[in-house]
Amino acid sequence: LRTGDPEVIYAAGKTPEQVVAIARRLHEAHPAHPVLVSRADDAVRGALRDAFGGLCTEEPVGRMVAVGAPPVVSGGKVTVLCAGTSDLPVATEAAFTARVCGAEVVQVSDVGVAGIHRLLATRPVLAASDCVVVVAGMDGALPSAVGGMVGVPIVAVPTSVGYGAAFGGLAPLLTMLNSCAPGVTVVNIDNGFGAGLAAARIVRGPRGNTEAGR
Amino acid sequence: LRTGDPEVIYAAGKTPEQVVAIARRLHEAHPAHPVLVSRADDAVRGALRDAFGGLCTEEPVGRMVAVGAPPVVSGGKVTVLCAGTSDLPVATEAAFTARVCGAEVVQVSDVGVAGIHRLLATRPVLAASDCVVVVAGMDGALPSAVGGMVGVPIVAVPTSVGYGAAFGGLAPLLTMLNSCAPGVTVVNIDNGFGAGLAAARIVRGPRGNTEAGR
Amino acid sequence: LRTGDPEVIYAAGKTPEQVVAIARRLHEAHPAHPVLVSRADDAVRGALRDAFGGLCTEEPVGRMVAVGAPPVVSGGKVTVLCAGTSDLPVATEAAFTARVCGAEVVQVSDVGVAGIHRLLATRPVLAASDCVVVVAGMDGALPSAVGGMVGVPIVAVPTSVGYGAAFGGLAPLLTMLNSCAPGVTVVNIDNGFGAGLAAARIVRGPRGNTEAGR
Amino acid sequence: LRTGDPEVIYAAGKTPEQVVAIARRLHEAHPAHPVLVSRADDAVRGALRDAFGGLCTEEPVGRMVAVGAPPVVSGGKVTVLCAGTSDLPVATEAAFTARVCGAEVVQVSDVGVAGIHRLLATRPVLAASDCVVVVAGMDGALPSAVGGMVGVPIVAVPTSVGYGAAFGGLAPLLTMLNSCAPGVTVVNIDNGFGAGLAAARIVRGPRGNTEAGR
Amino acid sequence: LRTGDPEVIYAAGKTPEQVVAIARRLHEAHPAHPVLVSRADDAVRGALRDAFGGLCTEEPVGRMVAVGAPPVVSGGKVTVLCAGTSDLPVATEAAFTARVCGAEVVQVSDVGVAGIHRLLATRPVLAASDCVVVVAGMDGALPSAVGGMVGVPIVAVPTSVGYGAAFGGLAPLLTMLNSCAPGVTVVNIDNGFGAGLAAARIVRGPRGNTEAGR
Amino acid sequence: LRTGDPEVIYAAGKTPEQVVAIARRLHEAHPAHPVLVSRADDAVRGALRDAFGGLCTEEPVGRMVAVGAPPVVSGGKVTVLCAGTSDLPVATEAAFTARVCGAEVVQVSDVGVAGIHRLLATRPVLAASDCVVVVAGMDGALPSAVGGMVGVPIVAVPTSVGYGAAFGGLAPLLTMLNSCAPGVTVVNIDNGFGAGLAAARIVRGPRGNTEAGR
Amino acid sequence: LRTGDPEVIYAAGKTPEQVVAIARRLHEAHPAHPVLVSRADDAVRGALRDAFGGLCTEEPVGRMVAVGAPPVVSGGKVTVLCAGTSDLPVATEAAFTARVCGAEVVQVSDVGVAGIHRLLATRPVLAASDCVVVVAGMDGALPSAVGGMVGVPIVAVPTSVGYGAAFGGLAPLLTMLNSCAPGVTVVNIDNGFGAGLAAARIVRGPRGNTEAGR
Amino acid sequence: LRTGDPEVIYAAGKTPEQVVAIARRLHEAHPAHPVLVSRADDAVRGALRDAFGGLCTEEPVGRMVAVGAPPVVSGGKVTVLCAGTSDLPVATEAAFTARVCGAEVVQVSDVGVAGIHRLLATRPVLAASDCVVVVAGMDGALPSAVGGMVGVPIVAVPTSVGYGAAFGGLAPLLTMLNSCAPGVTVVNIDNGFGAGLAAARIVRGPRGNTEAGR
Ligand SMILES: Nc1ncnc2c1ncn2[C@@H]1O[C@H](COP(=O)(O)O)[C@@H](O)[C@H]1O
Ligand SMILES: Nc1ncnc2c1ncn2[C@@H]1O[C@H](COP(=O)(O)O)[C@@H](O)[C@H]1O
Ligand SMILES: Nc1ncnc2c1ncn2[C@@H]1O[C@H](COP(=O)(O)O)[C@@H](O)[C@H]1O
Ligand SMILES: Nc1ncnc2c1ncn2[C@@H]1O[C@H](COP(=O)(O)O)[C@@H](O)[C@H]1O
Ligand SMILES: [Mg+2]
Ligand SMILES: [Mg+2]
Ligand SMILES: [Mg+2]
Ligand SMILES: [Mg+2]
């Protein structure tokens, strides 16, 4: 087990029973660590509540559940930005994951590259961040603009929001990989979990190697 | 012949002799209209100079030559924006084309989405524009940001500048097609000519139909 | 708020309740401007009718609703062309949007590139247009043919109509980006809204900058 | 050996010596049939002239050479259409191949979809054709328009002419595969040879099976 | 109306009522010509039967209906080949279309490239054909093998049968476009209709130009 | 070191000096095993000859050199098939690699799917094979046809031979992955080395694990 | 019929009745050989049970049924590896197929490239294998790591497990085709059947040619 | 200017004179900060040496030059891993960039996923790292394996090394985006500069915001 990172179950394509069984096994093996469940729909969240009761922390927007020990803030500050309604599930997955991994998290959800004043208004929040996660679909332009405003690492998350030539998130993925702004790295389309975990590692500092390589 | 639009020769893949011959034929048919030559390298530009002398107006950065009647400003104002060195040939192709088509053109060449202050400094120029052409490679994010600053039509030109996942301009092309900003339309990768001509039509107003349909 | 352009809500992926709530907020902020709702299915249109009653103007073919102040014709003439049944929803989305944005709009819906006589018969309508929106799926060839008939800006809209090697609209998108006809610019696949708004800006002229950059 | 079809050598990637050797072997095996060499650059054409002298018929624009028995017109009429300079090599490859395969061939090289009047002017030629080969790059729209003017089979050839989103001929290939016009079939990008041979078979009628299946 | 070709309605995405209405209009305009309906599911076929009764000829496997004058064999012989169950709907669409367009049609449905003996057994049928339509999904290899057995035109139809790297028919489409066998031309994925119509034109000979260009 | 497999140096993108240095190090470490150099152009082959003299076995067509102990036939029979001139370098790379890895190798180089009689003539050779490597570009149809003739493993190698819609070998790669014939597995485009090594392992039998996992 | 390989029915897209009918025909033709049904959902499996009763061997995880003579172990050892829950259906399809084809099969289902210790723990199993089938989705990295641990042929199966930039299995497919490890060959996405059959042929040795080429 | 990050000039596509001019302007504006030049070939490096003499620090393998103040180690430890010769230029670009940005850097260049023992031998180096940059072409599998060995952020860099289905780096890019290992983020193909800068920011901690947003 890696220090600070929870065990994770990706619930998509698994039955609620399968998810509960895996969660129980992981929780029993390491009761002091939270077990994180991602892509947990209503049925999975219900089954986890039934099985673990008060041990569950739920995040319906981000479709996540944490089972077990509540997260302790042990790292720096992560800011998660997105433009609004459609990107919220992925952004919230990132924010919740980063929190469970020990980061202090601020989520801002109404900024877009086409509204420069609202973007500039986030400057104080950005200035207090140790890492910024930027979630965007369609043109995926937001990380490039944010990249001109901060000097900390930026983790960019393309989403499958959009239609036509968005090609399921390919367009914002390519935009972000080609960002002219320095310090931007990218994760898979809709991978809020991966961005949140990477951000938490970034703001936590070098403490993860002691138990690695199981 | 359509009112206001010059005849155009795309010189790539043609010999200087072929270009001169076509230009001569077009010029003789309509001596009062300029003939525009795009993608004109040194050899083509030299051959046109040798053949037409003072009838030529040259634009080496944009690799263009206009043969014949100098352009007369007859339309509104077009602003052409790009980030710098690498996108300049395409941006200049757009600017020169728009001028030859009768537009008044301002070219601004040091704005990028990652430098918000320089972008905001272009606001007075943008506010005086009837159409904005935005040229960008790599992430192609600039039109989305400009789209938040103007209420006039924006013609976006993706360029093949970049490497790797820019895939020869595919990345900025997709970015621009998916722009969240209203009023953005897009032309082919590196098609400064097409953008300049469309912008000139936009700022000229409805006078093009009298001779159409030859 | 930009002069002349309505606020827009993209209803796909939102619940009727979410759409109504956003529409109410936007309408109350700017009661004198229409709020446009696109991709509004029966449920969304019903919810908007229930919430706003006579304030709604509905366009079921284009799956649109305008809430609030009725459009006032303040600009030039936009013609919207398509081949028929299958492309009608996108073409109607473009036409309705352009109308709400103040353009005078004519919609012609039975022209295709393989029926040259019917296409030539549209010449009088085209000759009276200040901008032409051309909507086409499958081969997307129509804008190239129309481009030979007019001297005004053409906004081309590829649609996802077709199957097999149409690849969800990729084929007509590429066709249109490569159009040999001058003056053609392109928007995203199925983006009738974007084409209608751009066309309305084109025929409105330079009045959009006063309030931009909110 | 199939009746009417020549043996063919694709010279690209072969040395002049290799081409001459293969041609010699094929010519000696069937002296009464022409051997066709495609993609024959200056060096290959020179080597064939040196080796076979007056037995060679050369077509430099189409980069082809026929070695041996001159073609005899034995079939119907094929018309080969293209827009001009850039598509001429492929169109000429198609025309020369069809001739060597026994067709009577007319080549028209200044029609494009954006110039409807010139296209309509080809009607008498088209009306006298038994098969039409249409060669086009960039938007590849020409076959769709021609498809509305004839009732005979149309063989469409996309070319790699163009840049950016033409993606080496992918754009016109998809356009042609999605053509709404009836009777259109398609060959590989730049495959003038394949189109010419198919057209010759089409206008020759059912006489090819006697010796097939060697 | 082109001589010999029926009017066609592509029923996918249309309501049964829309299809019946269009069919009625077309039938009344040209009662002597059949109207063909493709991609006609059970509901559409039922509605056509209700509306036109004995005027309908149905082909449920090919999902087609012909309304009106029964086809008269007026052309040569078309053979339609495919490997079996999965490709049958597309092959039958091709066969039925060719018949309605006046061809004499033989359909063979159990040949594949991996069973060479069964393929060789089709030689007598192929030898009596004036055109061969070959329908294949997955690897799309069958047209290349058939191409070695006949001297007549081959129309290849890729299908969307397959999974994974078949990519919805892209794999057999590319295979067929790259066929090393002479005389092969290709239509869109699953476009049995287009192949059948092209084949019928091929075996009918040059009689289609009299009324073209409506 | 794995039993039976040589060490390999991929010479593309390396200087002759780098290749010689790596070869010397590997040869000195295991003098009893051959060192194989792939993609060895004239300069690399010359440098290896200069450095190792009689220790070198050269294969110019396959652009390969083996340095050190000559191969000992220790396994079964591999047959390598291709259609001819263009695919020969890749086929020969496969054949030479398999030989150096201990297989007995037969190479047949004039079979194609469009020439069924020549293909059927290879039946005796195929019947005596323990593994067949099939190399093909363009349509890549050959492995599917061979798959119908043998009951042993088939390793298919797509090549970058072709143009247009061959897309650098993508077309035959997809064809082969979708082969309907049983027993076909596929390697990377132009990877004759990988196919030869896999074939040698297949015909060698289960002896490779003793020293694995260095 | 090829020695050792069963006849196979791919049930996807077929009705239970069609599957039973084909299975009955194949079983009656060769009662001594098993008939394999792949992609058999609950309804298909039920229909086969009803029709063949005790003649059926079912594998619900791999969605397979074998009808007829039970498999006899006649070949070497195949090990099938995958990472877990999501890849299990494909891995089990491979394992069951290999067993029906006569191989002795071991299936290990909890190894991933990110857990090196668990991977190293499989070394004894791998050392006893004559062929290894490696099934992986998402990054598809597992075959490369396994490739460093064995000296026998490796058959890699990419799966469509994953989301976003996995693009339906394209990502692991490309990973596997580019594997730097020697001895890896690849089958189509999710093609557990093909991998199992190829593996069984590999460990069976050269006995398949006697009856081939039916 | 952002704290800690140098200004950067991407020299590809610029003349040596242009690079020197830009470098001079940047150096004079901020003499206390290094100016970094990437993709600097021999001519560019020579011109920079001529212009700036002892102010230059050169890194020929990584094709980089730093002009001005030498880097001061102010952050944590970055380890840069790659497999060898071919990936070295990109890995060295990353390492040099990270050093110029203030990181302490260790570069290890002989690990690959197919050589597990050598990979495991890097464990002590990895355990002492605050961030790991992993550079890999072809299958791009290395980051996934390294991801199982550390608990710190991993920045993965796909390279264009490889051929065929590597598609210019697309294969390793997709592999890395789909990595199952936690903590992996990705940059553009061959973007060693971007990875090095991001890694330096990661190990520097939260000090970059004071001067941001120029
Ligand atoms: N939302 C997510 N996106 C991507 N990977 C995830 C996600 N949630 C969990 N994972 C990864 O999936 C693995 C668990 O997969 P599984 O064993 O199928 O539950 C873990 O290694 C996680 O790193
Ligand atoms: N199955 C089919 N595949 C492709 N095109 C078709 C098909 N059936 C009809 N068409 C074409 O679709 C057009 C009719 O489309 P629509 O007007 O939407 O019914 C005609 O021009 C036909 O050429
Ligand atoms: N022609 C080839 N194609 C693919 N891989 C090869 C080839 N030749 C050698 N290799 C592989 O490349 C690796 C050697 O690469 P390198 O260390 O760069 O010489 C070995 O692991 C071989 O498996
Ligand atoms: N090797 C590189 N790869 C990607 N971006 C780079 C590289 N080197 C410099 N850049 C970026 O390119 C921009 C400078 O481009 P330019 O103004 O054309 O010199 C800077 O913003 C850098 O972030
Ligand atoms: Mg955005
Ligand atoms: Mg940009
Ligand atoms: Mg069209
Ligand atoms: Mg064209």
Ligand SMILES: [Mg+2]
């Ligand atoms: Mg097939």
Ligand SMILES: [Mg+2]
């Ligand atoms: Mg082949």
Ligand SMILES: [Mg+2]
């Ligand atoms: Mg894996």
Ligand SMILES: [Mg+2]
């Ligand atoms: Mg690697």
